[in-house]
Amino acid sequence: MDKYSLFNLFNHARNYHENWQRAWRNPTPKKVYDVVIVGGGAHGLATAYYLAKVHGITNVAVVEKGYLGGGNTARNTTIIRSNYLWDEAAQLYEFALKLWEDMSQDLNFNVMFSQRGVLNLGHSLQDMRDIERRVNANRLNGIDGEVLQTNEIQDLVPLLNCSPDARYPVLGASWQPRGGTARHDAVAWGYARAADAMGVDLLQQTEVTGIRRSNGEVVGVETNNGFIGARKVACVTAGNSGVMAAMVGLRLPIESRPLQALVSEPLKPCLDTVVMSNAVHGYISQSDKGDLVVGAGVDAYNGYGQRGSFNVIEHTVQAICELFPAFSRVRMNRQWGGIVDTCPDACPIVSKTSVKGLYFNCGWGTGGFKSTPGSGYVFAHTVANDNPHPMAAPFNIDRFSSGALIDEHGAAGVAH
Amino acid sequence: MLQIHCPYCNETREEEEFTYGGEAHITRPLDPESLSDAEWGDYLFFRKNPRGLHHEMWNHAAGCRKYFNVTRNTVSYEILESYPMGAKPSVTAETGDKN
Ligand SMILES: Cc1cc2nc3c(=O)[nH]c(=O)nc-3n(C[C@H](O)[C@H](O)[C@H](O)COP(=O)(O)OP(=O)(O)OC[C@H]3O[C@@H](n4cnc5c(N)ncnc54)[C@H](O)[C@@H]3O)c2cc1C
Ligand SMILES: [Zn+2]
Numbered sequence: 001m002d003k004y005s006l007f008n009l010f011n012h013a014r015n016y017h018e019n020w021q022r023a024w025r026n027p028t029p030k031k032v033y034d035v036v037i038v039g040g041g042a043h044g045l046a047t048a049y050y051l052a053k054v055h056g057i058t059n060v061a062v063v064e065k066g067y068l069g070g071g072n073t074a075r076n077t078t079i080i081r082s083n084y085l086w087d088e089a090a091q092l093y094e095f096a097l098k099l100w101e102d103m104s105q106d107l108n109f110n111v112m113f114s115q116r117g118v119l120n121l122g123h124s125l126q127d128m129r130d131i132e133r134r135v136n137a138n139r140l141n142g143i144d145g146e147v148l149q150t151n152e153i154q155d156l157v158p159l160l161n162c163s164p165d166a167r168y169p170v171l172g173a174s175w176q177p178r179g180g181t182a183r184h185d186a187v188a189w190g191y192a193r194a195a196d197a198m199g200v201d202l203l204q205q206t207e208v209t210g211i212r213r214s215n216g217e218v219v220g221v222e223t224n225n226g227f228i229g230a231r232k233v234a235c236v237t238a239g240n241s242g243v244m245a246a247m248v249g250l251r252l253p254i255e256s257r258p259l260q261a262l263v264s265e266p267l268k269p270c271l272d273t274v275v276m277s278n279a280v281h282g283y284i285s286q287s288d289k290g291d292l293v294v295g296a297g298v299d300a301y302n303g304y305g306q307r308g309s310f311n312v313i314e315h316t317v318q319a320i321c322e323l324f325p326a327f328s329r330v331r332m333n334r335q336w337g338g339i340v341d342t343c344p345d346a347c348p349i350v351s352k353t354s355v356k357g358l359y360f361n362c363g364w365g366t367g368g369f370k371s372t373p374g375s376g377y378v379f380a381h382t383v384a385n386d387n388p389h390p391m392a393a394p395f396n397i398d399r400f401s402s403g404a405l406i407d408e409h410g411a412a413g414v415a416h
Numbered sequence: 417m418l419q420i421h422c423p424y425c426n427e428t429r430e431e432e433e434f435t436y437g438g439e440a441h442i443t444r445p446l447d448p449e450s451l452s453d454a455e456w457g458d459y460l461f462f463r464k465n466p467r468g469l470h471h472e473m474w475n476h477a478a479g480c481r482k483y484f485n486v487t488r489n490t491v492s493y494e495i496l497e498s499y500p501m502g503a504k505p506s507v508t509a510e511t512g513d514k515n
Contacts, residue, residue, distance in 0.1 A: 242464070243466075246464075251458075251463065251464060251465075252462065253462050253463065255438075255463055255465050300435065301418075302465060302470060302472070303490050303493060304467045304490050305490070305492070309417060309418070310417050311417060311431065344460075400460075401453040401454040402453065403453070403457075
């Protein structure tokens with residue numbers, strides 16, 4: 001792999017940058033792989049990377065029906081934080097946040113991880129009680145967090161309407177300084193390039209249409225480019241996971257729904273942190289390009305249409321204008337939707353299944369971008385050892401019969 | 417924005433008047449005590465979540481406040497029929513999307 005470094009930048013400058021190696025190969029599929037990962041989003045690519053790097057399993061293919069990172073990875077608003085309430089979730093998201101902190105070095109790819117801090121606003125006394133509780137729980141779990149007063153918030157975010165006569169006055173907030181944002185495409189590309197360099201085959205424009213079994217055990221996948229043999233099949237297909245499960249006659253506790261976002265025209269720097277509000281339901285940050293990135297709510301009903309309801313966008317824009325009156329004149333450039341895999345307890349499923357050799361990593365719903373490295377790490381372990389990673393064990397699909405749900409609706413209250 | 421027909425009001429109204437009730441035709445087990453944990457979990461949480469025709473419940477929250485069923489395509493979002501609770505759908509994945 002051509003290393004990205006100052007030295008190489010200089011070296012290639014002498015040839016007018018015409019001879020850079022392609023970031024990854026475009027291989028012809030092998031007959032059989034040790035592991036076929038279905039879904040070339042950031043989670044699937046991270047799984048491939050850690051399978052190769054940590055477990056030495058390199059006879060791996062990532063099969064993607066479109067292009068790498070073109071699903072929810074490319075559609076998300078890139079908020080990263082780890083301030084989840086319950087121990088199981090806090091541990092997993094904090095593990096991921098630590099991996100984010102070294103990711104650019106580890107992958108030799110600048111993922112533009114920016115720890116600009118994340119604010120979750122409280123607008124009522126009950127919001128504030130919940131915030132205090134969550135921050136206390138976070139600190140007990142070694143996660144950075146503070147409860148800020150209104151004047152401290154105003155200092156951090158001068159454009160935020162903190163006046164007491166606002167329709168939903170800002171009474172306080174939780175503040176996680178180590179949270180922030182990253183460049184979504186770069187995360188997918190960085191993992192793809194690093195996995196490819198270790199021998200992982202990235203097969204794009206290849207849609208899995210069936211999962212072949214023999215004696216109840218997985219033997220491969222049917223695709224639009226023919227059959228590909230596999231000793232293990234790992235599905236990381238976000239909103240399409242229900243369709244994948246149906247291929248082997250399983251159902252999942254998941255419903256697929258559109259989640260929307262929109263971005264404005266580029267502006268001069270005016271917002272240098274991430275602001276989220278559960279109560280009025282909006283979240284906003286400014287990208288390095290200068291556009292305001294606004295996330296909306298999830299649609300009320302199931303859908304695979306990759307577009308969302310207009311009233312949801314309208315509601316979000318109202319909330320943003322209420323919080324930031326100065327943004328009411330900003331022109332929005334683009335709007336889109338992604339299909340998120342929502343789970344009843346707002347927590348993911350990282351699990352073996354009743355079919356031998358078949359694994360699922362899904363249910364990240366509205367908030368899985370932040371967990372990308374952690375998700376890939378624990379899922380790779382689960383697939384390699386046919387046994388859940390200790391951090392993934394609580395996220396087993398069995399919890400929907402045992403009743404040991406991990407209710408993160410508070411921490412994940414606003415889709416993000 | 418969906419335009420949903422309420423079979424009780426006999427009116428087609430905008431989606432904002434309604435709330436979603438999830439997958440239709442899930443019958444509550446008659447004797448919950450006799451179910452295994454897996455069967456009870458399956459009833460509570462596991463869903464078909466199809467890509468295509470879906471039978472789902474809607475509540476006319478800003479109207480008659482009654483629940484009814486809708487058959488909708490989850491990809492095109494086309495609504496094929498509305499029918500009252502207790503009735504059976506006339507369009508199913510087996511009979512096919514009539515259009
Ligand atoms: C609008 C929006 C905003 C969001 N904001 C945030 C945020 O701020 N912070 C946060 O943490 N999370 C956020 N999320 C959630 C986050 O995007 C997802 O949880 C995360 O990206 C999931 O990654 P993934 O790799 O599992 O899924 P994806 O990136 O969707 O990858 C799944 C891939 O599987 C492929 N696939 C599906 N079926 C098949 C098949 N049969 N054969 C081959 N390939 C298949 C798809 O083409 C797709 O590329 C947001 C989501 C949306 C939609
Ligand atoms: Zn009605």
